[in-house]
Amino acid sequence: MASKPGVVVVELKDGEVVVQQGKEKTKAGNRSEVEVTLVAGQRLKLRLRANVTTGYSWAITDEVPRCIVAVGDPTYIQDEAHGAEGVGGWSEWVFSAKEVGSGVLQLVYRQPWDQAAPPAQSLTVKVTVPAIRRGGE
Numbered sequence: 001m002a003s004k005p006g007v008v009v010v011e012l013k014d015g016e017v018v019v020q021q022g023k024e025k026t027k028a029g030n031r032s033e034v035e036v037t038l039v040a041g042q043r044l045k046l047r048l049r050a051n052v053t054t055g056y057s058w059a060i061t062d063e064v065p066r067c068i069v070a071v072g073d074p075t076y077i078q079d080e081a082h083g084a085e086g087v088g089g090w091s092e093w094v095f096s097a098k099e100v101g102s103g104v105l106q107l108v109y110r111q112p113w114d115q116a117a118p119p120a121q122s123l124t125v126k127v128t129v130p131a132i133r134r135g136g137e
Helices: none
Strands: 008-013 016-021 024-029 033-037 043-050 057-060 068-070 075-078 089-097 101-110 121-129
Touching: 008 033, 008 121, 016 033, 043 057, 043 101, 043 121, 057 089, 089 121
Parallel strands: 008 043, 033 121
Antiparallel strands: 008 016, 016 024, 043 089, 057 101, 068 089, 075 089, 101 121
């Protein structure tokens, strides 16, 4: 029986992107664009540093690529700061690879009421779900 593929985690903190698959971590540095390859059923988790107390939040700018599907709604997890106000946290988004294909997932960090202003941060995730080759095919 084949083992279930692990979750691919893309984390953006202080402008630094890290991609983790299993025990392997790859630093993408200060780039705002990364590429991930998933197999059908594998999950992709985006962990994006955020502080909703400032009015900023992460949002997807276009449609989610057809090769993946959102698993639930995004969540916000506040850092533990023992009652301090204005503490930041993490915006988490989870997707599951559903079919062969590829596409671009584009997210921006901005105040939703100020669409004319450039985003404070952005992240582009190029997602590929390749066909599985079997045997001698």
